[in-house]
Amino acid sequence: MTIFLFSCFWRKWKGWTYTVFFVLFFSKSRKGQGVCLSGGLLLPLCVVEGEMDDSRRKRELGKERGRDKPHMVPPLLAINVCIVSPSFDTAAIPLSWSLCPSEDHAGVRWEKERSYRLMGLEERVLHRGYGYPHCTVAQLSIRPTDLDALRSVVREIWVTMKESTKQLDATLKLAALEDGPVFATTADGAEVRLPSIKIVRSETLLALHENIVRAVRPFHVPPTTPEVGKAAFHPSFPIDNAVTVEWLKKYLSEYCLEAYNPHITLGASAVKSVASSSFFKPTTVPWRNCRLVVSRMGNYCSCFEVYD
Known part of the structure; x- marks a missing residue:
């Protein structure tokens, strides 16, 4: 039996990032017929992706604050x-x-x-x-x-x-x-x-x-x-x-x-x-x-x- 595992897509929902995995199984029956079984697995990638999203949001917020910060001009x-x-x-x-x-x-x-x-x-x-x-x-x-x-x-x-x-x-x-x-x-x-x-x-x-x-x-x-x-x-x-x-x-x-x-x-x-x-x-x-x-x-x- 041969197994293939790959990720199809991911999306965010309520502050969490989820990835949907499709698992495909290929096997051969006694009569020589091929059988393909597929299944979907929904996994929350909260630890890594969540932290990355939070870090990214902080960086973007910092950039916005930097753009909003007035340029310091000396008095003379x-x-x-x-x-x-x-x-x-x-x-x-x-x-x-x-x-x-x-x-x-x-x-x-x-x-x-x-x-x-x-x-x-x-x-x-x-x-x-x-x-x-x-x-x-x-x-x-x-x-x-x-x-x-x-x-x-x-x-x-x-x-x-x-x-x-x-x-x-x-x-x-x-x-x-x-x-x-x-x-x-x-x-x-x-x-x-x-x-x-x-x-x-x-x-x-x-x-x-x-x-x-x-x-x-x-x-x-x-x-x-x-x-x-x-x-x-x-x-x-x-x-x-x-x-x-x-x-x-x-x-x-x-x-x-x-x-x-x-x-x-x-x-x-x-x-x-x-x-x-x-x-x-x-x-x-x-x-x-x-x-x-x-x-x-x-x-x-x-x-x-x-x-x-």
């Missing part, structure tokens, strides 16, 4: 109004890769939270510790609800100045390398700096800076606490000190206009003397190859998540 956003250009990528990124070691480069015991490198504008995916090459025009902290209005003001100034400025004057001159300030030390005790490319303070650039600073001042809301200030920065590269928060609070009162120092930061580097390097060649970038953007700022005034 750290904003960097800056000039970006593919020409900056061409000039700055090779230098950044040459001068700014990765965490295991050249035997330097690097710390990921201190690392800062550059990536090209065409790379839209954000990476921790990476930012776009840029020339800062103004920095401030704003309420998220004021972002669209701020972008509109910045765009209008940029378009007006590009149209009214003589083409010969509307350039950015990348003049020389600078060692930059010391902001940290490696685990081995080596100084870590923020080297940069110095940009000439031309009359047109200063005029743009002054117009932007005056226009954005009404939007500035200083952080009330260090915690609020830290939360304002981009999570892809959060700040690790209170100095950056103080810089953001005081930029429009102490670090702009007469104190304005235009430059393109190359990243975090333990190289002792960047300024004496022969890697860099002076470059002139026309305004027509540039964009003035509003971006959310990361640590060390890095440029993340371009909004315009």
Whole structure:
């Protein structure tokens, strides 16, 4: 006698899962005739299937709750109004890769939270510790609800100045390398700096800076606490000190206009003397190859998540 056992279908009823099995028996009689007997067996699969259903319901409920959960928006956003250009990528990124070691480069015991490198504008995916090459025009902290209005003001100034400025004057001159300030030390005790490319303070650039600073001042809301200030920065590269928060609070009162120092930061580097390097060649970038953007700022005034 040969026996075949197979499951035909299953269904749920009152929270239980049932499976119907059909059992087929084949036997051969003495006269050579085949006999087939069939029967149905209804089995409740409550232990396994019931638990699976309960687990599945919990997962689905969790997903629904996740979709219903409101997106947490910080009370303030750290904003960097800056000039970006593919020409900056061409000039700055090779230098950044040459001068700014990765965490295991050249035997330097690097710390990921201190690392800062550059990536090209065409790379839209954000990476921790990476930012776009840029020339800062103004920095401030704003309420998220004021972002669209701020972008509109910045765009209008940029378009007006590009149209009214003589083409010969509307350039950015990348003049020389600078060692930059010391902001940290490696685990081995080596100084870590923020080297940069110095940009000439031309009359047109200063005029743009002054117009932007005056226009954005009404939007500035200083952080009330260090915690609020830290939360304002981009999570892809959060700040690790209170100095950056103080810089953001005081930029429009102490670090702009007469104190304005235009430059393109190359990243975090333990190289002792960047300024004496022969890697860099002076470059002139026309305004027509540039964009003035509003971006959310990361640590060390890095440029993340371009909004315009």
